[in-house]
Amino acid sequence: MILMPSPIWGGISSPPPPRGSVSSVHVILASDADWLVDEVVAALGGPETTFTHCRDGRAVVEVVKARTPDLVILDMQIGTMGGVAVTMDLRLDESGGTLPHVAILMLLDRQADVHMARRSGADGWLVKPLDALRLRRASKAIAAGGCFAEGIPAVDEPIIEEVVEEIVEEVVAAEVEVATAN
Secondary structure, eight states, rough: OOOEEEETSSSSEOOOOOOOOOTTTEEEESSSSSHHHHHHHHHOOTTTTTEEEEGGGGGHHHHHHHHOOOOOEEESSTTTHHHHHHHHHHHHHHHTTOOOOOEEEEEEHHHHHHHHHHHTTTTEEEEESHHHHHHHHHHHHHHTTOOOSSSOOOOOHHHHHHHHHHHHHHHHHHHHHHHHHO
């Protein structure tokens, strides 16, 4: 995948897909870290995938307005406007009717950032360090309208059932105690 300089938003852009291509995917990638751009393009790149790279988070909304992507991938730190702020900006414009819904994958720096990613309205997130398998899995799920969330502890259903049973037993015992006291 060759990325080309784009004079419009100061990032780089890949060439448009060939005419007649029905399975092309367009990704906006916002990061000021070259190593991260290389890693994402290597993991997700292919003949049917195009990328537009934004080095500044403030430019993402304009890039989305110019060409609605299938997926937006945001680094947690992007120059002067990070991934959380960009996500909230995109969701605000969506709620105002000025932008369509776009699928957003955030790349978090640490586990503690999960709470902010959840509150921002992102469709999914990965906690760094990244690997190609997780990037592909998360990107496919989110671009297809689903979600992908790392760092949220799984709820063990049998434990919940046990806790509910204990609470019911305590309530019944308390009701019996009250009934016998009266």
